[in-house]
Amino acid sequence: MIILLTGMPGSGKGEVAKAFKKLGIPVVSMGDAIREEAEKRGIPKTPEGLKYVSLKVREELGPGAVAILIAPKLKNLLKKHKTVVVEGVRSPKEVEEFRKLFPNEEIKVLAIHSPPGARYERMRKRGRSDDPKTWEEFLDRDKKELNFGIGEVIALADYMIVNDDSFQKFKRDIEVIIRKILYFNHQ
Amino acid sequence: MIILLTGMPGSGKGEVAKAFKKLGIPVVSMGDAIREEAEKRGIPKTPEGLKYVSLKVREELGPGAVAILIAPKLKNLLKKHKTVVVEGVRSPKEVEEFRKLFPNEEIKVLAIHSPPGARYERMRKRGRSDDPKTWEEFLDRDKKELNFGIGEVIALADYMIVNDDSFQKFKRDIEVIIRKILYFNHQ
Structure with a gap:
């Protein structure tokens, strides 16, 4: 099974990825695929460089490009693991591409939802270099x-976690949903 | 406060609307607005007639047309009611239009999420005349x-209810979220 993890910026995807990793389930990141591609092409991994690479690969491989890029790594992992998670899926074309590339694999979309105000606060607190500093940057x-x-x-996700309460509640909900996904799809 | 109720077809919006009505909170339907507009214009309320009217009003009033159509009714209700619900919001342009039309009113989006398979089953069971009969019709x-x-x-909703468990659980979750919305916004 391939679990496609999606959610708006700051919704809490990282926490969900962490929970899967703790269970020994590998997580492959769509963002890392772009960074690796930049490295391969000798393009600097600055925000501009990465933007250039992600446009370039879409030009070359179509709108599902990133799915195509990480497919070999996924195939490899699926030899040893029943379940693999892909973090950072953001387009229906990517989902479609995964279904095309892995026609015999169960593919489930897991979305994390968190209201805009909460996501903004979370991103301001974590302050990654590319995190928005103002409400306008956030909206952009x-x-x-x-x-x-x-x-x-x-909107079409198979599973949804709502992250709008305490961190403790979020962690509990993550566990519940992971158990549900693994239980219903591994019979 | 205006609560904009949204969700994919078959997600369970009707049940949420019912719960608001039970509390004496009026619910105005975006779909009814189109039906009333058809009546006003003497256009038959067949699926084709209604489709024609909804395209026509968007041509005349822009993409937020339905929000403009129901604004007078909303204004009237807000004279007597602290909170009014609008059911069936489906476009960011409509949300924008509501914010423009009611700049001094708190506006919150409440989304209902339910996975595609569950929505399809629900719609087949309820079998309204315009409900899909096949998976292809559903996808359309x-x-x-x-x-x-x-x-x-x-994706930008302020509140989200996930309807993917039992009907009892859904009804409980509806009550919890309604209480939360009313509590946090009526202080």
Whole structure:
């Protein structure tokens, strides 16, 4: 089974990925695929460089490019693991590409939802270099994700975790949903 | 406060609307607005007639047309009620229009999420005349909603109810979230 993990920026995807890893389930990141591709092509891994690479691979391979890029790694992992997680899926074209590339594999979309205000606060607190510093930057970043079609991926998700309460509640909900996914799809 | 209720077809919006009504909170339907507009214009309320009217009003008033159509009714209700619910919001342009039309009113988006398989089963069981009879019809109907931009509305929702367990659990979750919305926004 391939679990495609999606969610708006700051929704809490990292925490979910961590929970899967703790169970020994490998997590492959769509973002890392772009970084590795930049390295391969000798392009600097600056925000501009990475943006260039992600546009370039889409030009060359189509809108599902990142899915194609990580497919070999996924195939390898699926030899040893029943379940693999892909973090950072953001477009219906990518989901489609995964279904095309892995026709015999169960593919489930797991979305994390968190209201805009909470996501903004979370991102300001964590302060990664590319995290928005103002509400306007936050809206811009959201807009970029939405333009990839992430809203459609979320609207059609097979599983959804709502992260709008305490961190403890979120961690409990993550465990419940992971158990549910593994239970219902591994029979 | 205006609560904008959204969700993919068959997600369970009707049940949420019912719960609000039980509390004496009026619910205005975006779909009814189109039906009333058809009546006003002397256009038959067949699926084709209604489709014609909804395209026509968008041509005349822009993509937020339905919000403009129901604004007078909403304004009236808000004279007597602290909170009014609008059912069936499906486009970010409509949300924007509501914010523009009611700049001094708190506006919250409440989304209902249910996985595709469960929505399909629910719609087949209820069998309204416009409900899909096959999986292909279901996907078509979904596509139509997604083309309005409903995915973006869902991705940016302030509150989210996940309807993927028993009906009893759904009803409990509805009550919890309604209490939360009213409590946090009526202080």
